[in-house]
Amino acid sequence: MRIIGLTGGIASGKSTVSSLFKANGFPVVDADVIARDVLKKDSGGWRKVVSAFGEDILLGNGEVDRAKLGQIVFSDPSKRQLLNRLLAPYISYGIFWEVFKLWMKGCKIIILDVPLLFEAKMDRWTNPIIVVWIEPETQLKRLMVRDRTSAQDAQNRINAQMPLDLKRSKADIVIDNNGSLEDLNENFKKILDQVTKPLTWTEFWLSRQGAIVAFISILTGVLGCKKLLARI
Ligand SMILES: CC(C)(COP(=O)(O)OP(=O)(O)OC[C@H]1O[C@@H](n2cnc3c(N)ncnc32)[C@H](O)[C@@H]1O)[C@@H](O)C(=O)NCCC(=O)NCCS
Numbered sequence: 001m002r003i004i005g006l007t008g009g010i011a012s013g014k015s016t017v018s019s020l021f022k023a024n025g026f027p028v029v030d031a032d033v034i035a036r037d038v039l040k041k042d043s044g045g046w047r048k049v050v051s052a053f054g055e056d057i058l059l060g061n062g063e064v065d066r067a068k069l070g071q072i073v074f075s076d077p078s079k080r081q082l083l084n085r086l087l088a089p090y091i092s093y094g095i096f097w098e099v100f101k102l103w104m105k106g107c108k109i110i111i112l113d114v115p116l117l118f119e120a121k122m123d124r125w126t127n128p129i130i131v132v133w134i135e136p137e138t139q140l141k142r143l144m145v146r147d148r149t150s151a152q153d154a155q156n157r158i159n160a161q162m163p164l165d166l167k168r169s170k171a172d173i174v175i176d177n178n179g180s181l182e183d184l185n186e187n188f189k190k191i192l193d194q195v196t197k198p199l200t201w202t203e204f205w206l207s208r209q210g211a212i213v214a215f216i217s218i219l220t221g222v223l224g225c226k227k228l229l230a231r232i
């Protein structure tokens, strides 16, 4: 199985690229969706976060006020680290479970869309790693437009992550998203060959098909040895 890491900076265009992967038939595991699920009312993550941050972060219906919690954690690194520490086990488990389900289905190539792939040291499980890269000014502009936030709030969020240039230096594949959506489409097509090349042997043995072949080979070997020993 090939697990392709898709990462970048906030608002660099990961979700836009992951939509292109989906449109081309690739299964995508989205860490942001999992992170939202683990913060739903009455879940384990919700309980941990409410007991650490207090009921002030809740809306009237008991759900977490994400905007409020975002204001708190993106302006205070120690609070952000606390939130990360509390949610990390739930998010990791959620990602593992989604990957496992796709493995069971026999998927050979999957996309892991994780904004904090490097920060959370999940990059060791993915190969190749794709970084969606944009210039800082474009990133700030797109983030402010998308989230309708002030420059200060947007910059706080950008600063909460590893610098995008550093992420770019760690990438196997860089997708430049400074241009238009049409340009992005073109850049995406250029990298498709690289990610769909035949599985390596290691990737094959890690796939469900590889595991079945290994199991049948071992079983045949054991039965063969038993027969041989019985004849002696
Ligand atoms: C603080 C929260 C409630 C704010 O929610 P909000 O709806 O405003 O933002 P959303 O979840 O859609 O995230 C938007 C983007 O912010 C960035 N981001 C989210 N959490 C973090 C974080 N802890 N550190 C740095 N960047 C982050 C990511 O690029 C993400 O794509 C939320 O982001 C959260 O629960 N974060 C902690 C969980 C986490 O680490 N998520 C990232 C998945 S790897």
Ligand SMILES: Nc1ncnc2c1ncn2[C@@H]1O[C@H](COP(=O)(O)OP(=O)(O)OP(=O)(O)O)[C@@H](O)[C@H]1O
Pocket: 008, 009, 010, 011, 012, 013, 014, 015, 016, 017, 032, 115, 142, 143, 146, 177, 178, 179, 180, 181, 182, 184
């Ligand atoms: N090439 C582009 N031209 C213009 N706008 C773009 C382009 N690519 C993405 N966008 C817009 O920029 C914003 C950020 O993109 P997107 O949501 O895909 O980023 P992201 O990396 O997934 O962000 P996050 O880390 O918050 O999940 C969106 O409003 C999206 O529509």
